[in-house]
Amino acid sequence: MIPETILADLRLIVGANSVKTGEALDLIHPGSDANNLNAAVMVAPRTTVETAAVLRLCNKQRIAVVPHGGRTGLVGGGVSATGQIILSLSSMNNIEMLFASAGTAIVQGGVTLHAVQEAAACQHLSTGIDIASRGSATIGGMISTNAGGMEAFRHGVMRQRVLGLEVVLADGRIMSDMAQVPKSNEGYDIKQLFIGAEGTLGIVTRAVIRLAPPDAITATALVACISVDAATSLFQQLQASHTLHLLRAEFMAQNYFLTAVENLGPPSLASIASAPIYLIVETDAVDQASAQSILENALAEGIEEGLVLDAILAQSEKERGEIWNIREDSSVIDRVYPNGHWFDISVPLQHLESWLKQFDEGIAVLGPDVRGFAFGHLGDGNLHVGVAGTASKPDKEMVKSIIYAHLREMGGSFSAEHGIGLDKKAELTTLVNPVKLDLMRTIKSLLDPNGIMNPGKIL
Template identity: 35%
Template sequence: MSPSECLSALQAELGDAVVSLGAQIVGRRFADWSGLPAAAPLALVRPRDTAEVARALAVCRRFGQPVVTQGGLTGLAGGACTGANDVALSLERMNHIEAVDAVSATMTVQAGATLQAVQDAAAAAGFMFPLDLGARGSCTIGGNLATNAGGVRVIKYGMARDQVLGLQAVLADGSVLDGMHKMIKNNAGYDLRNLMIGSEGTLGVITRAVLKLRPQVADSATAWCGLGDYADVARLLGQAQRRLPTGVSAFEVMWPSFIGYMFDHVAGLRSPLDTRHDFYVLLESDGAGQAQHAQVFEAFLGEMIEEGVIENAALAQSQSDAAAFWRIRDSTADFPILMPDLIAFDVSFPIADIGRAAQQTDAALRTRWPDSTVLTYGHLGDGNLHLIVQVPGGGQATADAVEALVYGIVRQYRGSVSAEHGIGAKKRDVLGHTRSAAELAAMRAVKYALDPCGILNPGKVLPAD
């Protein structure tokens, strides 16, 4: 069947108010932040509810028409990029916060709601939604769940999948999985909720979710620490987790390469310390009572300095101080402007191996490309390492060589090629570095069972068989 027949059937089924063609979709962006190429799709479908998503997919399944689901287009792996033969399914209209249940501490939302909107609605109701990342104002809950997003609070609250109790999703044939439950305990058969989360739109389209809310944090204590070696960084993490009564809510580690580059290139950043160190840690702990929590946190920092774990530290005395500390870490948002040809990595290692793996990777890159810029930072508490590489004058062949080197080291340490941004199109050919042949075969079997015609996000996640 020709694509034109499918487009006609979509318009007949859903109408011009939902289905846009040709000149009607000119001027929109259809690529995410990965830098991978994308093209305007054959059609843009903007459903208003789950029923319209189901009707659209049923038509596309009948005609074998590929469909790419899109949220806020803030992904970094190319998972939402469309090709010229695709139909784009945007959930931008399905953006409502449907309900907040204060008794069960849950929020029911549509998948097109932005993360910021969910956080604000939770705060207005006296709760907190802990998932947080820099693209909060643009990224959507559906995209967060489809990629199993992480962010800066994973160490205490977990990944996106840990924030969900129930889920609604539409399968490739238009059937609806309606698992909008509010129970924490639900061992009734296979966990289809977690099968959908992290599947990047290849198994189904997430349309609604029941999110877990947490008690609002009364206060946070934040410190900027300078340390002498990675062993001390790991020791600080362990001691903070053991000795701080409310635990660690953020533990961001930055290597000197990252700090030096940011202070040199981003206006308005100020170093919290007047001393130089081999490692810098942004440590934060959520508390229940401001005065007592601040005292315990400050005493802990003093003990770590006395024990020689921390060389120097600055304690945030106000929310503006804490925001200034976080501004240094969040300055990564300027990377696309500062380094438009950067090669970015989002990988993970066992925490015990991160220091050694980072040092090995940095040395190997600088040896092979002496003029390269290599910046290292990460959420150490959850094993997530970010690496930014720029090779002056390097083209695609250089980028391929850099990726082969870095992912080779990831494989050596049995790490993961994707810590929190998914596989998409960008990493599908290195998925085998992280997953065994048996695991890949099981993934293909699941994909075929739920989407036998292969219409959902083709060419993403799974490598070519």
């Protein structure tokens, strides 16, 4: 338990209403992991200076600090325990400046992605990154996990969206590298250490975000492809087209698609031809009035070339929403098959066909009551993979051996966009180069010698 004297000191720093315990904390949703609020103490500083004072106190007293953004993480990165404190950035949620002419925004770490998207849209700009949890995921959390999403093949992940950072270190020092330009070669790019560090090296309090031109989505289609290789060929053709702009290309293997359509509907989507692979593609075109017909012609060419079996083009915003629902409501798999394990991997596109074949064959060996599901972002090879039993959970280690087999040799990654947290520490130890691991430990010991920053996560 945190001593009452420490709680009193924290209240002096941030104000009594910004330290939550007991019933006040019970009102807060734990997010994606029921253990996120186990520390039973949450501190919500309102400024960088307050954040620094909190960390300075906790470092001196050797009290562990678990940073929280929107609590949407899926690998246990926000799990806390008794004797620790949760540091929430919920009160640091301002968009300080947005420069339309430069296409940049200065934001605090606790602002949600959706809030930045809305502010950018008012200036005819976008964030260049989008994820399904946009309403609760915070920019600081997305930076700390190096979030990706469906636009990464065009605009990159958070590493490419961040121009500058302000970070509070474990000892309370403030590192400010708030450059607002992409070209800033001032020695080591230290800010990159904190992108993807999951709060184990410091707290991201402010950031300069690179914005992008807005998407003018004018055509959406659900596409049935004859194979994975055909799907990747279609992706490359659409991306290289001079008549349309490919905005999104989302991937669904057959088992995922059929389960989602059967349980989410509408029946019209189930009428598409049976295929091993389905895509959702969205495009715009220079001539927006004919964008639908341009995409339709491109898909007709795909049919002629033997890449595409069938396609359904959305004729209204309602139909577009129905198509996207089968991809974004991926929790439908958990509702139908609750006895499952999920993985977040990246596979190079040239190996995607062979990896999926290997995956399907491996799942078949586990028995007739085990189901495998794969979907994700085709453009960057990021797959979300689920394996579930109809009656009980399959052995997780056996499933891992199937999913990770040959993945490193292929040039892929066992952690695409969700991070390491608690859940993937074993994979990090066994699959990552030992010299890289040693350098990570050296950096951790240098920046957080007392080990107070999100202890037990990653390393």
